[in-house]
Amino acid sequence: xxxxxxxxxxxxxxxxxxxxxxxxxxxxxxxxxxxxxxxxxxxxxxxxxxxxxxxxxxxxxxxxxxxxxxxxxxxxxxxxxxxxxxxxxxxxxxxxxxxxxxxxxxxxxxxxxxxxxxxxxxxxxxxxxxxxxxxxxxxxxxxxxxxxxxxxxxxxxxxxxxxxxxxxxxxxxxxxxxxxxxxxxxxxxxxxxxxxxxxxxxxxxxx
Numbered sequence: 001x002x003x004x005x006x007x008x009x010x011x012x013x014x015x016x017x018x019x020x021x022x023x024x025x026x027x028x029x030x031x032x033x034x035x036x037x038x039x040x041x042x043x044x045x046x047x048x049x050x051x052x053x054x055x056x057x058x059x060x061x062x063x064x065x066x067x068x069x070x071x072x073x074x075x076x077x078x079x080x081x082x083x084x085x086x087x088x089x090x091x092x093x094x095x096x097x098x099x100x101x102x103x104x105x106x107x108x109x110x111x112x113x114x115x116x117x118x119x120x121x122x123x124x125x126x127x128x129x130x131x132x133x134x135x136x137x138x139x140x141x142x143x144x145x146x147x148x149x150x151x152x153x154x155x156x157x158x159x160x161x162x163x164x165x166x167x168x169x170x171x172x173x174x175x176x177x178x179x180x181x182x183x184x185x186x187x188x189x190x191x192x193x194x195x196x197x198x199x200x201x202x203x204x205x206x207x
Contacts, residue, residue: 016079020050020057022206025089032206035182040189043171043198044089047206048080051178057205061177064204065109070116073177076204077120085125090200094170096122096129099184100159102139117204118175127173133163134174134188159191171198178205 024030025046032045049057060076063069084090098118106112115131122129138158161167174188179201189199 018056019060020052020055022047022050024206025084025087032179032201032203035179036186036201039182040186040193041199043200045201046084046089047179047203048076048083049205051205051207061113061205064113064116064177068110070111070113073113073116073204074120077117077122077175078124079120080202080204081121081124084121084202090125090127090173090202092171093125093127093173093200095167096125096127096173096175097134097188098129098131099174099176099188100131100134100136102136102158104139114176117177121173121175121202130166133161133166134159134191135162157187157190159188161191164192164195167192167197168195169197170195171200173200173202175201176203178207179203180207 022030024032025044030046032047033042036042036045049060051057051061060072064073064076096118098112098114100106100114101109101112112131115129118129118131121127136158137160172192174185176185179185185201192199
């Protein structure tokens with residue numbers, strides 16, 4: 001455990017420099033994009049960090065989700081957004097949309113970690129964030145220990161839009177904390193695929 005310096009906030013500079021970045025946003029046909037080939041029409045997909053079991057990012061995500069360290073998610077979003085902006089990625093995105101939690105889970109946790117991550121990205125990229133358009137209407141069971149097919153059937157029809165016309169013909173960047181099979185992201189795409197959107201994805205981590 002390191003003590004933060006005065007100019008450091010939620011994450012120390014040493015910790016930031018030691019986290020396993022993917023740099024997927026610089027690679028066409030990166031592993032996140034390949035995950036969706038043949039499934040949905042993806043414009044661009046990327047993740048900031050590599051997720052490994054018992055690794056630093058798993059620990060980081062655990063603290064973000066369960067230890068009330070939502071500000072860390074925002075900081076990570078800003079850091080990722082600065083990299084993306086420097087490299088000219090997502091410069092034509094119209095809206096950032098975080099994957100929503102079901103109201104029951106939101107009430108228990110008190111916040112949506114993906115919304116804080118998205119807010120950091122939005123501030124760095126100067127793109128508006130929409131937090132009440134994509135909504136989760138079904139409280140699905142946990143995804144842990146489910147197969148890819150089971151994960152898909154678990155979330156295949158759980159999202160809806162409150163203002164669909166707002167997204168028509170827009171470039172949408174959907175953000176989440178970690179991507180494993182991509183089932184949740186795919187389900188969010190299904191909710192808006194009839195609107196002729198350009199659909200991109202950014203997550204904190206890739207498992």
